[in-house]
Amino acid sequence: MKILELKNISKSFGAIHALENVDLDISQGEALGLMGDNGAGKSTLMKIVAGNFSPTNGEIFVEGKKTSFSNPLDSRNHGIEIVYQDLKLCNNLTASANVFLGREINSGFGFFSRLKHTAMNDRAAELFGELKSETRPNDLVERMSGGQRQAVALARTRLSDPKLVLLDEPTAAISIRQVAGVLTRIKQLKETGHAVILVSHRMLDVFECCDRVAVLRRGNKIADKPIAKTSPEEVTGLITGALETA
Amino acid sequence: MLIRKIISVVLLSMTVLFSLSVTGIAAAQIVVGYAAPSLDGGQKQIFDGFRVPAEAKGWKVLSVTSGGDAQKQINDINDFITQGVDAIVAVPDDSAGVCVAVAAAQEAGIPFYTIDRSAVGCQVEMTVLADNHLGGNQSGNAVVAHLTKKYGEPKGTVLHITGNLAQNVAQLRKGGFDEILNQHPNIEQITKEGSWKADKGVQIVRDVLSTRDVDAIYMHSDCVYSESTVQTLKEMDQYAPRGEDGHIFIAAIDGCSANIALIREGSTDQASGQPIPDFGSMVVEYIQKKLNGEAIEPGTVVKDGALWSPAQLVMTDVGFQLYLSTTDISIDNVDNPGLWGNQ
Amino acid sequence: MFSYNRLLFLIDHLIWGILIVVFVFFIFQSEHFLTERNISNILAAAAVLGVLVAGQTFVLISGNFDLSTESTLGLAALVGVWLIVPAGTPTNGGGIFMNPYLSIILTLSMGALIGYAIGCLITVGNMHNFIVTLAALLIIRGLMLAFTEGAPVSGFNNPSADVFYWLGHEKAFKVPGFGNIFVAVLATGLIYFICHLILKHHKFGRELYAIGGNRDAAEALGINVNRRIRQVYMLSGILAALAGWMLAGRVVSIQPNLGETFIFTVFAGAVIGGVSLQGGRGTMLGALGGVLLLSTIDRGLNLMQVSVFWIKVIQGSIILVAMLIDAQRVRLQELSNIATSEKKL
Numbered sequence: 001m002k003i004l005e006l007k008n009i010s011k012s013f014g015a016i017h018a019l020e021n022v023d024l025d026i027s028q029g030e031a032l033g034l035m036g037d038n039g040a041g042k043s044t045l046m047k048i049v050a051g052n053f054s055p056t057n058g059e060i061f062v063e064g065k066k067t068s069f070s071n072p073l074d075s076r077n078h079g080i081e082i083v084y085q086d087l088k089l090c091n092n093l094t095a096s097a098n099v100f101l102g103r104e105i106n107s108g109f110g111f112f113s114r115l116k117h118t119a120m121n122d123r124a125a126e127l128f129g130e131l132k133s134e135t136r137p138n139d140l141v142e143r144m145s146g147g148q149r150q151a152v153a154l155a156r157t158r159l160s161d162p163k164l165v166l167l168d169e170p171t172a173a174i175s176i177r178q179v180a181g182v183l184t185r186i187k188q189l190k191e192t193g194h195a196v197i198l199v200s201h202r203m204l205d206v207f208e209c210c211d212r213v214a215v216l217r218r219g220n221k222i223a224d225k226p227i228a229k230t231s232p233e234e235v236t237g238l239i240t241g242a243l244e245t246a
Numbered sequence: 247m248l249i250r251k252i253i254s255v256v257l258l259s260m261t262v263l264f265s266l267s268v269t270g271i272a273a274a275q276i277v278v279g280y281a282a283p284s285l286d287g288g289q290k291q292i293f294d295g296f297r298v299p300a301e302a303k304g305w306k307v308l309s310v311t312s313g314g315d316a317q318k319q320i321n322d323i324n325d326f327i328t329q330g331v332d333a334i335v336a337v338p339d340d341s342a343g344v345c346v347a348v349a350a351a352q353e354a355g356i357p358f359y360t361i362d363r364s365a366v367g368c369q370v371e372m373t374v375l376a377d378n379h380l381g382g383n384q385s386g387n388a389v390v391a392h393l394t395k396k397y398g399e400p401k402g403t404v405l406h407i408t409g410n411l412a413q414n415v416a417q418l419r420k421g422g423f424d425e426i427l428n429q430h431p432n433i434e435q436i437t438k439e440g441s442w443k444a445d446k447g448v449q450i451v452r453d454v455l456s457t458r459d460v461d462a463i464y465m466h467s468d469c470v471y472s473e474s475t476v477q478t479l480k481e482m483d484q485y486a487p488r489g490e491d492g493h494i495f496i497a498a499i500d501g502c503s504a505n506i507a508l509i510r511e512g513s514t515d516q517a518s519g520q521p522i523p524d525f526g527s528m529v530v531e532y533i534q535k536k537l538n539g540e541a542i543e544p545g546t547v548v549k550d551g552a553l554w555s556p557a558q559l560v561m562t563d564v565g566f567q568l569y570l571s572t573t574d575i576s577i578d579n580v581d582n583p584g585l586w587g588n589q
Numbered sequence: 590m591f592s593y594n595r596l597l598f599l600i601d602h603l604i605w606g607i608l609i610v611v612f613v614f615f616i617f618q619s620e621h622f623l624t625e626r627n628i629s630n631i632l633a634a635a636a637v638l639g640v641l642v643a644g645q646t647f648v649l650i651s652g653n654f655d656l657s658t659e660s661t662l663g664l665a666a667l668v669g670v671w672l673i674v675p676a677g678t679p680t681n682g683g684g685i686f687m688n689p690y691l692s693i694i695l696t697l698s699m700g701a702l703i704g705y706a707i708g709c710l711i712t713v714g715n716m717h718n719f720i721v722t723l724a725a726l727l728i729i730r731g732l733m734l735a736f737t738e739g740a741p742v743s744g745f746n747n748p749s750a751d752v753f754y755w756l757g758h759e760k761a762f763k764v765p766g767f768g769n770i771f772v773a774v775l776a777t778g779l780i781y782f783i784c785h786l787i788l789k790h791h792k793f794g795r796e797l798y799a800i801g802g803n804r805d806a807a808e809a810l811g812i813n814v815n816r817r818i819r820q821v822y823m824l825s826g827i828l829a830a831l832a833g834w835m836l837a838g839r840v841v842s843i844q845p846n847l848g849e850t851f852i853f854t855v856f857a858g859a860v861i862g863g864v865s866l867q868g869g870r871g872t873m874l875g876a877l878g879g880v881l882l883l884s885t886i887d888r889g890l891n892l893m894q895v896s897v898f899w900i901k902v903i904q905g906s907i908i909l910v911a912m913l914i915d916a917q918r919v920r921l922q923e924l925s926n927i928a929t930s931e932k933k934l
Contacts, residue, residue: 073811088806325891342842412740
């Protein structure tokens with residue numbers, strides 16, 4: 001089943017056309033690599049999926065139903081989780097507080113509600129365990145290594161058992177040794193029936209864990225093919241413009 | 247290592263504090279707390295007028311300043327009470343607000359004196375203040391005498407620049423002046439509210455003098471208005487020194503050093519001088535009486551040769567009030583060293 | 590064993606240590622310091638400042654600041670009394686003779702409204718918080734002066750104003766060792782308890798820390814940042830008005846300059862208490878410690894009979910020392926971050 005379908009998405013900022021008539025879809029259990037040079041439109045497309053921008057034209061379907069996202073919470077509520085390149089962590093808060101940010105567990109409601117610290121810490125500890133991370137719920141994020149920070153951001157996406165996880169350059173800011181761990185986690189997500197979109201510059205990562213690759217150039221999607229039917233050389237050509245189409 | 251650095255800084259500041267501290271007071275010594283809005287300018291002179299005779303008696307004077315913050319003054323006075331001082335003297339930030347502190351002092355059995363401003367709404371031991379009504383009288387008489395000399399009879403036009411008329415002190419300065427001038431129906435008064443603001447005073451002088459001929463100006467405070475008024479007259483080409491044709495007679499209350507200098511150079515003519523240095527010495531005298539257990543009686547207080555004499559001591563619903571005479575200052579006595587403007 | 594974590598914990602709670610050291614120091618310096626009367630004075634003098642600092646702590650943690658609270662405090666006190674007392678001297682009221690309870694409600698709503706307006710200018714008008722709150726500081730103070738033409742509004746010995754003054758005026762009860770406890774002190778204690786709950790145990794507080802720590806992240810995770818900022822200014826306005834109501838009872842007569850330059854002390858109290866000017870850091874309990882330290886030092890210096898000319902110098906130095914400690918804290922945190930992340934790598 002198609003988890004997310006984008007149809008004829010265009011986005012312009014004044015005279016600049018960041019995206020033109022882009023179609024994109026992804027199914028359950030599938031991993032899609034989204035590639036393109038700087039300025040190709042990757043981050044605009046991502047922000048549309050995340051609910052930061054509304055498209056100028058085009059339609060969004062989640063599980064076949066037409067929807068629109070007016071803010072990031074909308075998108076999260078539709079089961080779409082984003083792991084941003086800068087991870088969007090609050091350094092001054094604990095790991096557990098970061099995981100639950102915006103979705104805290106409360107007792108009571110309204111003004112008289114109260115945060116359930118223990119419940120959140122326990123759940124966060126479970127999630128870190130599943131991710132095989134040593135992070136402890138009460139550690140401050142500012143005292144963490146790159147890999148641990150990544151684990152906190154990933155743990156967020158597992159809170160609500162999302163349908164689609166979008167990862168933005170997850171391996172850009174961490175050490176080579178930790179890359180393998182991140183790729184394993186992406187595969188885990190796929191195996192547990194999640195759809196994954198991996199926005200990345202790193203050809204190796206995409207070819208290791210994705211089923212399909214889509215390439216954007218100057219706001220247009222110029223290729224969308226299974227990994228098995230392409231090669232790093234072809235994709236590089238498409239990204240740089242050496243090849244016009246696939 | 248860092249923590250050691252921090253501790254050493256803390257210890258260092260403690261040492262500084264310690265070196266500034268005064269260790270112990272002799273049990274028998276009289277201690278008086280003095281609370282003022284500030285201790286500079288005129289306030290400093292009022293304070294010194296108190297401190298010098300008090301210390302001459304061997305008393306210890308503690309002082310605090312509030313910077314115009316009524317809450318801080320109350321807190322500071324509470325600290326005097328904590329120390330069990332023998333008397334408290336305050337130049338109140340606010341006449342009604344000081345009553346909170348007065349109530350606390352009375353609860354602790356400490357006599358409370360105010361200077362320059364009376365309390366409103368509570369009884370203090372005594373308030374020493376200037377007889378502002380008399381000051382208005384003195385300036386009024388000087389203006390009438392000038393007009394009589396100029397025209398052969400009391401007539402002419404007088405510009406009257408007031409302070410903030412919502413305040414008691416401005417009302418008294420206006421009342422005393424009006425009392426004299428109203429006896430002379432041929433003198434026309436133009437009264438304008440200047441709110442103790444020099445720029446407002448300048449505007450009034452400009453507005454009135456550009457349409458009217460004025461023989462004399464009376465101002466509620468020379469500290470505020472005198473210099474800017476003389477300056478404005480010069481700018482408007484209406485300035486003439488005393489003795490020349492076209493001289494505008496200027497009378498005012500306060501007797502600030504600025505105006506003393508203007509009288510000396512012939513730009514202004516009269517000031518009803520405040521007995522600023524005497525406020526404190528009178529308070530010291532009456533604290534001593536209180537400590538000796540002497541009763542005080544309302545009436546006229548006279549001391550030969552003192553500028554403040556005669557003073558009127560009256561009992562009011564806010565306690566005893568001692569009204570010190572203002573000094574009628576003109577070119578004849580402007581060099582008297584007893585004037586606060588000369589100190 | 591030397592441990593950065595233990596050291597950080599110490600430094601984070603240093604304010605209470607300093608408070609104890611200062612307290613003991615003053616006990617040795619003045620025989621009057623450890624008396625019921627003085628303890629009662631320390632608490633009473635801290636009450637109004639405490640309420641203002643509590644409001645400012647919320648604003649600072651969200652990464653903003655609010656210079657206008659000293660003026661809001663003054664206006665609230667002024668309008669509150671003005672509505673109750675007769676016109677003309679010496680009260681200079683409005684002659685409306687409003688029910689004092691209604692006047693209290695109006696006063697607090699006015700604080701909320703001022704805060705909301707400031708919040709809207711910052712979030713919707715996209716203006717810098719420094720400029721907006723500085724302008725508000727000046728405008729509100731100017732309104733007070735224009736409104737009163739410089740004359741104080743007073744409700745002294747006015748029975749209906751006494752109801753209004755109750756909060757700042759009344760002694761609640763006597764506690765052995767602490768002397769007379771004022772209603773204002775109890776109220777401030779209660780306010781700190783509630784503010785602590787909100788900051789530590791409520792979603793609202795958690796979101797303020799997030800906004801102050803990383804505004805981008807808070808936005809990306811669906812927190813309505815602008816709405817929270819408006820609410821935080823509203824809260825600050827309400828607490829400032831409450832402080833004004835409290836102060837009205839303490840000084841009785843409301844001068845148009847009531848609260849002027851108070852804001853410096855407010856920031857000093859918050860910063861000394863460990864609330865960071867950069868946002869995202871600090872606790873209500875720390876802020877409370879800062880307030881108590883300032884009041885203790887004020888009383889102590891007076892009881893030590895330090896000359897008025899030196900008191901300001903000493904107060905300034907104390908703020909500097911606090912900032913020095915704060916700077917060391919940030920450095921230590923960075924050091925320990927590097928240490929831990931290198932170990933993990």
